[in-house]
Amino acid sequence: MRTSFIAKNPSVLVFLLALASFTIIVTILSEGFGIGVISTSFIKTLGKTLCLCLIAVAMDLVWGFAGILSLGHFAFFGLGGYMIGMWLMYERTRLIVTEALMQGQIPPTGSEVIDSIGSQIFGVVGSNEFPLIWTFADSLGLQLLLVVLLPGILALVFGWLAFRSRVTGVYLSILTQAMTLALALYLFQNDSGLRGNNGLSGLQNLPGVEAPQSIVSMWFFLASAMALGLGYSLAAWIVSGKLGSVLRGIRDNETRVRFLGYSVEGFKLAIFTLTACIAAIAGALYYPQAGIINPAEIVPIASIYLAVWVAIGGRGRLYGAVIGAGFVSLISTWFTGGQAPDIPLGFYTIRWVDWWLVLLGLSFVGVTLFAPKGIGGLFDLLKKKEGKA
Amino acid sequence: MSTLLEVSGVSVSFDGFKAINNLSFQIADAELRAVIGPNGAGKTTFMDIVTGKTRPDEGRVIWGEKSVSLLRMSEAQIAREGIGRKFQKPTVFEGQTVRENFLMALKKDRGVLSVLLFRPSKADHEQVDALAEEVGLLAELDRLAGELSHGQKQWLEIGMLLAQEPRLLLVDEPAAGMTPEEREHTSKLLVQAAKTRAVVVVEHDMEFVRRLNCKVTVLHEGGVLAEGSLDHVTSNSAVIDVYLGR
Numbered sequence: 334m335r336t337s338f339i340a341k342n343p344s345v346l347v348f349l350l351a352l353a354s355f356t357i358i359v360t361i362l363s364e365g366f367g368i369g370v371i372s373t374s375f376i377k378t379l380g381k382t383l384c385l386c387l388i389a390v391a392m393d394l395v396w397g398f399a400g401i402l403s404l405g406h407f408a409f410f411g412l413g414g415y416m417i418g419m420w421l422m423y424e425r426t427r428l429i430v431t432e433a434l435m436q437g438q439i440p441p442t443g444s445e446v447i448d449s450i451g452s453q454i455f456g457v458v459g460s461n462e463f464p465l466i467w468t469f470a471d472s473l474g475l476q477l478l479l480v481v482l483l484p485g486i487l488a489l490v491f492g493w494l495a496f497r498s499r500v501t502g503v504y505l506s507i508l509t510q511a512m513t514l515a516l517a518l519y520l521f522q523n524d525s526g527l528r529g530n531n532g533l534s535g536l537q538n539l540p541g542v543e544a545p546q547s548i549v550s551m552w553f554f555l556a557s558a559m560a561l562g563l564g565y566s567l568a569a570w571i572v573s574g575k576l577g578s579v580l581r582g583i584r585d586n587e588t589r590v591r592f593l594g595y596s597v598e599g600f601k602l603a604i605f606t607l608t609a610c611i612a613a614i615a616g617a618l619y620y621p622q623a624g625i626i627n628p629a630e631i632v633p634i635a636s637i638y639l640a641v642w643v644a645i646g647g648r649g650r651l652y653g654a655v656i657g658a659g660f661v662s663l664i665s666t667w668f669t670g671g672q673a674p675d676i677p678l679g680f681y682t683i684r685w686v687d688w689w690l691v692l693l694g695l696s697f698v699g700v701t702l703f704a705p706k707g708i709g710g711l712f713d714l715l716k717k718k719e720g721k722a
Numbered sequence: 723m724s725t726l727l728e729v730s731g732v733s734v735s736f737d738g739f740k741a742i743n744n745l746s747f748q749i750a751d752a753e754l755r756a757v758i759g760p761n762g763a764g765k766t767t768f769m770d771i772v773t774g775k776t777r778p779d780e781g782r783v784i785w786g787e788k789s790v791s792l793l794r795m796s797e798a799q800i801a802r803e804g805i806g807r808k809f810q811k812p813t814v815f816e817g818q819t820v821r822e823n824f825l826m827a828l829k830k831d832r833g834v835l836s837v838l839l840f841r842p843s844k845a846d847h848e849q850v851d852a853l854a855e856e857v858g859l860l861a862e863l864d865r866l867a868g869e870l871s872h873g874q875k876q877w878l879e880i881g882m883l884l885a886q887e888p889r890l891l892l893v894d895e896p897a898a899g900m901t902p903e904e905r906e907h908t909s910k911l912l913v914q915a916a917k918t919r920a921v922v923v924v925e926h927d928m929e930f931v932r933r934l935n936c937k938v939t940v941l942h943e944g945g946v947l948a949e950g951s952l953d954h955v956t957s958n959s960a961v962i963d964v965y966l967g968r
């Protein structure tokens with residue numbers, strides 16, 4: 334009776350092979366490691382897209398499988414970015430400051446260095462003191478731990494409060510939006526300790542690393558591909574067994590699951606927190622490629638887009654989320670980047686920078702109404718045809 | 723025989739309307755009991771109270787040898803204590819196969835981690851096969867539960883209850899919408915189940931109740947109107963007035 338996990342889930346193998354081929358082809362075409370057909374900035378776009386695919390997988394786990402329409406997962410994504418950004422910014426500033434102070438006659442004392450880093454980083458918000466939350470910023474290990482710990486704890490506390498009071502459906506979605514909004518508004522403040530609306534910048538530079546961006550971008554691209562592969566496999570493994578059954582049961586009829594003796598709240602909390610951690614890891618890989626993070630990244634609409642991607646790609650099938658996030662975010666870059674040709678109608682010119690969101694909104698409505706299974710539903714049609722032939 | 727469940731002096735009202743009014747009810751280990759009564763008598767609400775879905779305004783619900791109160795427990799805890807419930811409307815997980823439905827119900831550790839790591843053993847598969855055979859769904863194990871007929875869904879739900887290995891089974895209108903043959907099969911299942919555990923069956927169909935051949939409790943306006951053998955309660959003039967006479 335025992336069949337291996339891959340044998341029972343051939344789609345995972347297909348996905349991993351597709352991801353590996355994509356990664357290899359991009360590597361060969363890259364500037365850093367290959368023949369230079371793909372520019373470094375586009376490598377970064379692709380790497381960031383892989384991170385968005387990873388958070389979409391998390392979203393599919395929590396929404397597509399467990400039925401919890403969280404509209405707050407981008408908050409965890411952003412927090413993950415902030416946590417790694419703090420170390421990147423601190424360490425890089427420290428190196429620069431130390432070098433500058435070394436020019437002087439007397440070697441600088443430790444506190445002189447710290448003060449100087451402080452005023453470098455926090456000068457923009459009129460301060461030079463390190464806020465409490467920067468306590469561990471000098472340690473890469475601890476900040477990496479915080480990447481999952483801080484969003485994880487936030488998700489745990491929020492989820493515990495919400496699920497324990499049996500908040501479900503639309504009310505839960507609204508609550509997650511409120512959480513996201515509160516977090517963004519907090520971060521926008523100058524005394525939040527994270528540089529207010531300036532956010533953290535210069536994150537593309539790895540402290541102490543001499544390699545050019547063409548190489549660094551490839552490291553992050555490969556790391557993102559690996560993270561997506563691992564995250565996808567983990568998600569597929571989780572839903573392949575009884576936990577998947579229980580989660581889908583909760584989505585379809587949570588009362589019934591309760592009367593089978595499962596504490597629904599515990600399961601929801603577990604999957605909510607786990608997916609928050611995955612989102613945070615995705616964010617920690619994304620922002621060093623973006624180079625900058627600021628509170629605008631966490632605004633409520635970002636989490637709504639995430640839900641839209643997953644809906645367009647098709648819920649409850651994991652690869653649908655990847656397709657949705659990859660496809661929509663890439664075209665969105667194309668449209669909003671000004672590359673898409675404007676359409677002159679004579680009396681009016683459709684400029685995609687403005688109209689892209691309208692198009693996205695319409696496709697979302699269209700998918701919801703006419704193709705509730707999303708793009709992934711096409712695979713069902715293919716399978717059916719194969720079955721008949 | 724010792725008392726397994728004791729409900730005493732329980733009342734509950736919804737917006738001032740007393741759905742259950744000072745109800746007392748007892749059932750022993752391995753006892754089969756039918757509960758009848760007109761629409762709105764409070765039969766389903768009674769089950770809601772025992773399974774923790776509805777909290778009573780007053781009264782006690784005492785369970786098992788250790789006489790623990792069920793009133794403080796969550797639905798899931800009560801289920802794990804050994805009380806299984808079949809809903810009036812058949813509720814199975816339609817998007818999953820019959821096998822997955824059974825596996826979810828099997829009596830196993832319900833913690834998140836054990837569920838994550840659970841992989842069915844040979845014994846588990848055999849148990850599922852045996853249960854499926856018992857309720858007549860052996861041939862349907864790999865079909866989606868949503869594709870089953872109405873009667874088959876009811877059986878699946880009963881089978882899932884048995885998989886939980888409960889000590890008390892609460893079954894709400896199992897025969898509704900079934901053909902006569904299906905009803906007969908269902909009544910046999912329940913009689914069989916009651917040999918090893920307590921079973922409470924709510925049913926409107928007198929023919930069905932007669933086949934169960936057990937003690938009958940008549941509910942009316944949230945309280946017990948009569949109790950005894952079927953012949954005893956059906957000759958009771960109050961019962962005839964409120965229920966049978968119509």
Ligand SMILES: Nc1ncnc2c1ncn2[C@@H]1O[C@H](COP(=O)(O)OP(=O)(O)OP(=O)(O)O)[C@@H](O)[C@H]1O
Pocket residue numbers: 736741759760761762763764765766767768810
């Ligand atoms: N959650 C609720 N809110 C308000 N009223 C309720 C609620 N649940 C039950 N009731 C009312 O309580 C009374 C008892 O309902 P219950 O469902 O227990 O009856 P029943 O005996 O199961 O009837 P039937 O044979 O129709 O299933 C009904 O009048 C019903 O309308």
Ligand SMILES: [Mg+2]
Pocket residue numbers: 765766767810894
């Ligand atoms: Mg009822």
